[in-house]
Amino acid sequence: MEERRTSIFENGLIWFGAAVSIAEILTGTYFAPLGFTKGLLAILLGHVIGCAMLFFAGLIGGKVRKCAMETAKMSFGSKGALLFSMLNIIQLVGWTAIMIYDGALAVNGIFDIGNWIWCIVIGVLIVLWIMIGIKNLGKVNTVAMGALFVLTIILSFVIFGKGSALNISGEGMTFGAAVELSVAMPLSWLPLISDYTREAKKPVKATAVSAVTYGVVSCWMYLIGMGAAIFTGESDIAQIMVKAGLGIAGLLIIVFSTVTTTFLDAYSAGVSSESLSGKINGKLIAVAVTVIGTFGAIFLPLADITDFLYFIGSVFAPMIAIQIADFFILKQNKETSAFNVCNLMIWFAGFVVYRLLMRVDIIVGNTLPDMLVTIVLCVAVSKMGRKDQK
DSSP, rough: OOOOOHHHHHHHHHHHHHOOOHHHHHHHHHGGGGGGHHHHHHHHHHHHHHHHHHHHHHHHHHHOOOOHHHHHHHHOOOOTTHHHHHHHHHHHHHHHHHHHHHHHHHTTTTSOOHHHHHHHHHHHHHHHHHHOOGGOOHHHHHHHHHHHHHHHHHHHHHHHHTOOOOOOSOOOOOHHHHHHHHHHHHHHHHTHHHHHHHTTOOOHHHHHHHHHHHHHHHHHHHHHHIIIIOOOOOOOOOHHHHHHOOOHHHHHHHHHHHHHHHHHHHHHHHHHHHHOOOSSSSHHHHHHHHHHHHHHHHHOOSSOOOOOHHEEEHHHHHHHHHHHIIHHHHHHOOOEEESOOOHHHHHHHHHHHHHHHHOOTTTTTTTHHHHHHHHHHHHHHHHHHHHOOO
């Protein structure tokens, strides 16, 4: 939407804000039954896989100076890529609702005035963030991120200062499932990262900083959630903050982390909508997405997002695998037709493979095997096509 090039520091701030999220902390609590060591290993392995894919996705957009859904046109055609634009907008509306729901639920645990009121407050702040815009968010983000950084350090000391681990009961997940749940969060940002790296002054460095910053801080959020469940026996982050005397500070952590993360979802929904038609005003769409997400947070049941995360993985893992194969291996970086039927069929095959792999417990999760199968299939089909042409 804006023309000014963003600095490496600004890109780092954007992705720091993306990672500081109540949704990520809550997801981290699911790892507690694995124990601290195995849980930490699953978190790290999943984020290495997910953030590597995040880097490649952002690098494509940064190099060609196009948003995420515009880069999809190079692999799927100008019309074929519209499928992913629409799917991306749907998942972003879903994320917006989920983030507002989680934030409102948590902050209401500190200051109980009603979930729906907090949903509206958070929604209004996100709209304010959108109206300020990316190019004007530098100083605002610096202050907000500085406060979040200090407060999350305090929260970490409160949780890990307990010293001894408690016995965690309940159904435990397998190591492979835990890895996949760790991959899921960075994977959910794949269709978005190019919306920001396309505007970077130094796209390669900015993409690297974005992926590393997000990966490190996201691991930290997962660890806070897992540590809360293991060391305090409490998975409700709001209650941990209250017990630690972090009432107002905790409220600020939750509200601002929710706003800075959900802003990216709404903003990118606007950018994706612009790829559908040049006449669409992305900023207005972003505001509309926030309003719809706020209503969704108030009226829809959004307590368990596991199936939603797996759906995102099954849609976007094979999509970015094909883009990686086309751009970095086959050196295809231009739109070739309205519909690239071959790549669309390969994507569907990758989608089916992912859903089938969900039934199998693989130590590295589903995403990496699915992407490798999709990349190999894409390259093989392309090579065969070239031979036929000769």
